[in-house]
Amino acid sequence: MHSVRKITDDLYFLGVDERRLHLFENIHPIARGVSYNSYLLMDEKTVLFDTADWAVCRQYLENIEYVLGDRSLDYLVVNHMEPDHAASLQQVLIAHPEVQVISTEKAFGYMNQFGYDIGERGITVTEGDTMSFGKHTIAFVLAPMVHWPEAMVSFDLTDGTLFAADAFGSFGALNGALFNDEVNFDRDWIDDARRYYTNIVGKYGPHVQLLLGKASGLPIKLICPLHGPVWRSEFGYILDKYNRWSSYTPETKGVLIVYGSMYGNTEAAAVELASQLIQGGLLNVKVFDVSSTHVSELIAYAFQYSHIVLASVTYNLGIYPPMHNFLMDMKALNLQKRTVAIMENGSWACVSGKLMQKELDEMKEMTILNEQMTILSSVNEANAGAIPAMAEALIDSVAATEI
Numbered sequence: 001m002h003s004v005r006k007i008t009d010d011l012y013f014l015g016v017d018e019r020r021l022h023l024f025e026n027i028h029p030i031a032r033g034v035s036y037n038s039y040l041l042m043d044e045k046t047v048l049f050d051t052a053d054w055a056v057c058r059q060y061l062e063n064i065e066y067v068l069g070d071r072s073l074d075y076l077v078v079n080h081m082e083p084d085h086a087a088s089l090q091q092v093l094i095a096h097p098e099v100q101v102i103s104t105e106k107a108f109g110y111m112n113q114f115g116y117d118i119g120e121r122g123i124t125v126t127e128g129d130t131m132s133f134g135k136h137t138i139a140f141v142l143a144p145m146v147h148w149p150e151a152m153v154s155f156d157l158t159d160g161t162l163f164a165a166d167a168f169g170s171f172g173a174l175n176g177a178l179f180n181d182e183v184n185f186d187r188d189w190i191d192d193a194r195r196y197y198t199n200i201v202g203k204y205g206p207h208v209q210l211l212l213g214k215a216s217g218l219p220i221k222l223i224c225p226l227h228g229p230v231w232r233s234e235f236g237y238i239l240d241k242y243n244r245w246s247s248y249t250p251e252t253k254g255v256l257i258v259y260g261s262m263y264g265n266t267e268a269a270a271v272e273l274a275s276q277l278i279q280g281g282l283l284n285v286k287v288f289d290v291s292s293t294h295v296s297e298l299i300a301y302a303f304q305y306s307h308i309v310l311a312s313v314t315y316n317l318g319i320y321p322p323m324h325n326f327l328m329d330m331k332a333l334n335l336q337k338r339t340v341a342i343m344e345n346g347s348w349a350c351v352s353g354k355l356m357q358k359e360l361d362e363m364k365e366m367t368i369l370n371e372q373m374t375i376l377s378s379v380n381e382a383n384a385g386a387i388p389a390m391a392e393a394l395i396d397s398v399a400a401t402e403i
């Protein structure tokens, strides 16, 4: 059964939801699924924008055939050749041997590496090239590292549609809704959009900033990403989020507390700190156990919140492994411009604080609060005073933060 949506008089959405995959990129949990979006322009020529993951190929091909009817497929634009979008390319080529594939030189190289046999059907485009397909003229804009080196976006100069590749995407199956105004994005989607962006593209903030700069000069009327809802209004909302995320500017004045604890003593100190922050009037406080919260969630919160508390036990003269993993991810994803407070715990050689500080020092523009806390096994009269001191310093620092 085909399942397509009309976007404009001559543009169709052919995307398919994936609900059975547990881990996106075999790393990130997607409890709400994900959509693989693809678009078909029915002009004097027919133009397909990107394909879909192999997992949904059967439904996807049915969607193409339904919209094409008895017309042939003239062109396929590959904005991003990562397999979650390009894996069905080979099947499209088999079904439509007449199709010509439009993409960047780098993308054709990767298609070759992945074994997609384009043969003589490739048309290479680069920055600023345009092609007319009848009524519609499409401009091609390079978008390297958003999120692979070969990526580009396509802009329909005729009606202002931006085919945005992985930019403006989100985890989450669409479940019949397509447009941003058919969902409550700020209530139901923003967390997954943030988690998608920060974990998938977060490392490449400067590249996203470059693309945003290019996009700011375009009269955009529609944003068609490769995952998640299509934007046809409230561009300011999503552009502001992207500007913040890609410039590592926090969205929320508040404190994210992440603790790693085996027997509960570090946990108790972390929760007591949260309690004192809230009693001090700071209500934007989140507490997470690093062992039971997926690191992709922690990364998304770390990009969202202005302040972070890392509370970790010492483990074999190192940082508690799940906390170390979180720190490595923060570093790998280029997180910067945060204020961080450190709590450490150990029973005989307490070094986790020093080691966490070393990792933070290697990140950009991380401010470490002077008020730190060392727990020797448990919180007691000797060290309990550090909690209110840290709470006060955090409250003052949050109050002084401009976002």
Ligand SMILES: Cc1cc2nc3c(=O)[nH]c(=O)nc-3n(C[C@H](O)[C@H](O)[C@H](O)COP(=O)(O)O)c2cc1C
Residues within 6 Å of the ligand: 260, 261, 262, 263, 264, 265, 266, 267, 313, 314, 315, 316, 317, 318, 345, 346, 347, 348, 349, 350, 351, 376, 377, 378
């Ligand atoms: C496998 C293992 C390795 C540990 N390694 C160290 C260590 O190198 N240095 C240290 O001071 N404590 C070490 N500890 C002790 C814990 O860090 C310490 O007991 C801490 O107080 C536990 O805090 P919690 O109650 O929050 O789990 C280790 C504990 C375990 C189980």
